[in-house]
Amino acid sequence: MKRVTIKDIAKIAGVSYATVSRALSDSPEISKETRERIKEICAREGYRPNTLARSLISNRTNVLGLIVPDISNAFYSEVAFSIETYARKRGYNVMLCNSLYDTQQVDDLFNFLLGHQVDGIILCNSRDRTRDSVAKYFQTVPTVLFGDCNLDPVPSGCSAVCLDNGLGGYTGMRYLLGLGHTDVCYLGYRANSSTHEHRLAGARRAAAEAGAALHVIENPTDFSTTESGYALAQSFFSAPYSSTAIFAATDSLALGVLQAADEAGVRIPEDLSLLGFDNCFYGDLPKIKLSTVDQCKQKLAEAAVDLLLQLIDRPAEEPAEFSRRIIRPALVERATCIPHRTE
Amino acid sequence: MKRVTIKDIAKIAGVSYATVSRALSDSPEISKETRERIKEICAREGYRPNTLARSLISNRTNVLGLIVPDISNAFYSEVAFSIETYARKRGYNVMLCNSLYDTQQVDDLFNFLLGHQVDGIILCNSRDRTRDSVAKYFQTVPTVLFGDCNLDPVPSGCSAVCLDNGLGGYTGMRYLLGLGHTDVCYLGYRANSSTHEHRLAGARRAAAEAGAALHVIENPTDFSTTESGYALAQSFFSAPYSSTAIFAATDSLALGVLQAADEAGVRIPEDLSLLGFDNCFYGDLPKIKLSTVDQCKQKLAEAAVDLLLQLIDRPAEEPAEFSRRIIRPALVERATCIPHRTE
DNA sequence: CTGTTAGCGCCTTCAA
């Protein structure tokens, strides 16, 4: 398991190790023959430069820290895929961390990642409290917030990327309106979440413009899970209702609605249209075919990496320039929304 | 962005930096007062040891490389979650890499990870060709193969973890048999995959024992996707068939079957039972509720980490002891399998 | 063109 170092190569080649170093970095100040010869020896001996030693000098590791609440969650795994793939294309590796939705854990992770000298950190969908708790690190390490940038006040000391949630809510609602639904139920609004805030505001604006009714069912829990969607929908179905469509605040909530509707004997979309938000892959599964608002995860991911590298690559003594990038949502029509028939 | 080092602390405290080092490592050979004082200064100045420098000396980075084909695939994202969480609990970080099912990419990744001096690598579900191509690294870095250990011949130079796929096939088939299905279609068998080989063999054995019929529909493509499941099922439904149940080689294939059945107007489970294999989270979604064979991903993941750390932590000069761990599958009953009614 | 030297941040002898 002993790894071969630059010294071993130097000894074999009968040159100083500085020469080896030069040969490997394709320095111009070295004869072509020695370079070729040394490279050959390296290949033969299976030499591989020790990135750590190099990083110690350059102060760059080419690794990015990625903190997601839970990588097994479809949304984050799709985001992580795009981030990793794109970062690698740009020469960076990704250190993956699950925060388990825990503020203390996020703080620990920042410390850990800092100890590992990561060049930057992408923090996904933090709660307000979490964000406040790690703000102290922003001056130490370039950071980009993923998913929270229609925040007020705008977080300082870091860049941020997110969907235009307001536009998303507006677009979704407009779509329903266009289908003839004039009484819609917005299900799963979570107070204390600026993301939800914006989505709902957008939907409200569209409803107001059209003079349509928008009933809101709030999610009292802290998480937009299928279970909470199910519970919310159950109580919705248990009482008489006038809405002809449900706009769920997230896809996972919509899944719960699907389940509850099934059990209550209401057919989707024949009896009730259903629109989600996120466009997670499972929305495209057979028998689900959920119409939804697309977060365009790949765009978000690449923008996050771009902003981070922009922060990292800026000339050493220039003051950091933080920016935010807002991504436009898109509508994905599948099978759960149909025109409202007025008989 | 300048980070505070041990020297800065030494200067502030007015001691040599060896003393600071000792204080931080809780060395006994130092007075309690100096230690307290130094620790206080470190906390105040926001000092964080540079793991890189430490690793350069210790030859240990406490990071593990994880190579999955595609983290956005539900199966791998669930596995990655368990691996990362468990590894962290045991003091290790995870560097995530997507191989995109590409042999060359896997080779590059090994090189990359080796350069970063990872302490070990977990390689998920490699194809035969890929495995051969990276076998050369096994003597350089502790490696565990995830998902391929009922291989023949057993790969040498590394440890391995996988499900007892033979038992899984057997268990699933026995379940169907127990439900009264005596004519089953095994859909999606992929030649050249030892995993599929074993699953099918297990199912065959159970069928033979019971004297039941087992028709095999082979998947000619290289991937078990929903699309290929859909295509396979379509052709199945387009001809008359005698089977009363389908045993899909993977959950994703089963999803395609669901879709095709829907379109062909065959009701599941009333007209045809359907059993999957993997237990991906989407199998539990409303309207899907797929009965399936559970791979017990968490057990697999933790076993993989255990075996890897066992390899890493072994006393320096002891010869490596490779092992393999076979996990028992479990049956998950949901809604897609019902007893066969003989009228 | 090539070798020598110092040093990145830290730990670990060896002395004092």
Add this chain to the structure above:
DNA sequence: TTGAAGGCGCTAACAG
């Protein structure tokens, strides 16, 4: 109990 010195693998001046 504390300080001085060497070295982990590599790069970057500075000589030659």
